[in-house]
Amino acid sequence: MSLSTYHRIVIKIGSNVLTDDQSRPDVARIVHLVDQVAWLRSRGAEVVLVSSGAVAMGRSALPQLSHVNPVLRRQVWASVGQPRLMQIYQQLFEAHGTHIAQLLVTKEDFRDREHYLNMKSCLQGLLRDEIVPIINENDAVAVTELMFTDNDELAGLVAAAVNSDALVILSNVAGIYDGHPNDPNSQLIRQIDPNDAQFQRFILPSTSSFGRGGMNTKYRIARKAAVLGVDTIIANGKKDHILHEIWQQTGEYTLFPSQKKTSNLKKRLAYQGADPKGKIIINAGAAQALRAEERVSSLLPVGVTAIEGEFERGDIVAIYCGTEELGIGMAQYSSLTARKYLGQKGKKALVHYDYLLIG
Numbered sequence: 001m002s003l004s005t006y007h008r009i010v011i012k013i014g015s016n017v018l019t020d021d022q023s024r025p026d027v028a029r030i031v032h033l034v035d036q037v038a039w040l041r042s043r044g045a046e047v048v049l050v051s052s053g054a055v056a057m058g059r060s061a062l063p064q065l066s067h068v069n070p071v072l073r074r075q076v077w078a079s080v081g082q083p084r085l086m087q088i089y090q091q092l093f094e095a096h097g098t099h100i101a102q103l104l105v106t107k108e109d110f111r112d113r114e115h116y117l118n119m120k121s122c123l124q125g126l127l128r129d130e131i132v133p134i135i136n137e138n139d140a141v142a143v144t145e146l147m148f149t150d151n152d153e154l155a156g157l158v159a160a161a162v163n164s165d166a167l168v169i170l171s172n173v174a175g176i177y178d179g180h181p182n183d184p185n186s187q188l189i190r191q192i193d194p195n196d197a198q199f200q201r202f203i204l205p206s207t208s209s210f211g212r213g214g215m216n217t218k219y220r221i222a223r224k225a226a227v228l229g230v231d232t233i234i235a236n237g238k239k240d241h242i243l244h245e246i247w248q249q250t251g252e253y254t255l256f257p258s259q260k261k262t263s264n265l266k267k268r269l270a271y272q273g274a275d276p277k278g279k280i281i282i283n284a285g286a287a288q289a290l291r292a293e294e295r296v297s298s299l300l301p302v303g304v305t306a307i308e309g310e311f312e313r314g315d316i317v318a319i320y321c322g323t324e325e326l327g328i329g330m331a332q333y334s335s336l337t338a339r340k341y342l343g344q345k346g347k348k349a350l351v352h353y354d355y356l357l358i359g
Contacts, residue, residue: 003247006165006231008046008127011037012155015052016172017237025053025060029238030088033170036243037132038096043247046127048162049134050155051089057081078139089134099131104138107148110157111275113314120161127162149217156221159230167225168246169218170237175254176219178202191255194226226256276318276328278309278335280350287321290358298349299329299356301341311335317351319358330355 003009013033020026030053037047055074058081059065067073086102093100103122109115126133135158137148148154152169159167176199179186192199203216215234222232235242235253245251282290286303299319311317312334319326329351331338341347 003040003045003166003168003243004043006045008048008162008164009040009166009168010048010050010155010159010162010164011168011170011243012050012151013052013170013237014151014172015056017170018051018053019056023056023059025057025085027088031092032240033237033243034089034092034096036241038093038098040243040247041096041098041130041132047132048123048127048158048164049089049132050151050158051085051134051136052151053085054078054082054136054139057084075140082136082140085136086134093132101126101131101133103133103135104140105135105154106138106141110161116161123158123162152217152221156225159225160228164230167222167230167232168243169222169232169234170242171215171218171234172236172238173215174236174239174252175234176202176215188252189254190252191257192223194223194232194256194259197223222254222256226258229258231258232256275316276309277311277315278307278317278331280304280317280319280329280338281306281308282319282321282326284321287326290319290326290356296353298353299351300345300349301338301347302343302345304338304342304350307335307338307342309335319351319356327356327358329357 017033018026018030020029037049040047055077058077058079061080061084062077065073065076067076082102082104086100089100103119105119109119123133135154137151137154148157155167155169158164173181174188176189176192177183177186178189179202189199189202200219203219218234222234225232233246233253233255235246235251239245239251242251242253246253280299282299282303283305286299289297289303290299309317311331313331315331316328317331318328332348332350332352332355338350341350
C-alpha cells in the first residue's frame with residue numbers, strides 16, 4: 001500500500017500535532033506539514049485537510065479568558081482562533097501557489113440531506129479547481145448533540161463524502177501499540193484487519209489537551225473507514241517527513257487495509273448510524289436473507305416482528321434480530337405505516353438494499 005497509488009486523500013491533523021509541549025501553537029510544525037501536502041499535490045494527489053487547532057490558537061491569544069462556563073470558553077476560543085489558524089494556512093499554501101478554502105461544519109450538516117449534498121457539491125468543485133479544502137468543526141456553534149466525537153469522526157465523514165481513496169489520521173503517536181506507547185517494550189502494530197476487534201484491548205482511554213477524543217476514537221474510525229473501502233493510516237504527525245514516508249512505503253505507522261468498496265450512500269449511512277430514530281426487529285429468516293452474500297436482499301415487512309420508536313421516511317433506523325444488532329438502514333416509509341404492514345407479504349420494502357448496511 002502506498003499513497004502514491006491514490007488519487008484523493010483526506011488528511012486529519014489533530015490539535016496535539018499542531019501544538020508544542022506547552023500547548024502553544026507550533027507554527028514550525030504547520031509549515032512542515034503544509035510543505036508535505038504541497039509535495040503530495042505536486043505528484044498528482046488531491047488533498048482534503050481536516051484540521052483541528054482553532055481552540056488552541058484562541059487559547060494562545062486569550063489565555064486568561066474569564067468565562068467560567070467551559071462550553072462558552074471553548075466557543076470564544078474557537079471563534080478567535082479559527083481566523084488565526086486559516087491566516088497561517090493561507091500564507092503557507094500561497095507560497096506554494098495554492099489556494100485554500102474554509103468549510104466549518106456541524107454534525108447536522110451530515111444528517112440533513114440538503115446540507116450534505118450542498119457540502120459535497122462544494123467540495124467536489126474545490127477539488128476540481130485544484131483548491132485545498134480545509135475543514136473544521138464549527139466549535140463556535142456546535143454544542144451537545146451538534147458536536148462530533150472529535151475531528152477523527154469528522155474526518156471519517158469527509159472521507160465518505162468525497163469518496164476518498166485513503167484517510168490519514170495524524171496524531172502524536174506512531175499508531176496502535178501492543179502496550180503503552182511510552183513503554184520501550186511496546187511494539188507498534190503495523191497492520192490491523194478492520195474486521196478483527198481483538199486489538200481494542202490495547203487502546204488506552206486518554207485524550208489530548210484540546211481534543212475530545214483519543215486513540216480509542218481513532219481506532220474506531222479507522223476500522224469503520226477501512227471496512228467501508230478506505231485505506232486508513234494512523235501516524236505520528238510530529239515526525240518529520242511522515243507523509244513522504246507513507247507515500248514511499250517507509251517509516252512507522254499503523255495501516256488498516258480497506259475491504260471491498262462500498263457505495264457513497266452506504267458510507268454515509270455507516271457514519272450516521274450512531275443516532276437511529278427507531279428500531280426494527282426482524283425474525284431469523286429475514287436476518288439470514290440480509291446476511292446472505294450470494295444475493296442482495298431488501299428488508300421486507302413480512303420478516304419484521306416489531307417496530308420500536310417513531311420515525312419518518314428517510315430517517316435512519318437500527319435493525320435487530322432479537323438482541324443482536326445486524327446493521328442500519330434508511331426507512332422508506334414511516335413507523336406508522338410500518339406497523340400497519342407488520343408481517344405482511346407483498347408490501348414495499350421497509351428498507352431497500354441500496355439504503356441498507358449490514359455488519
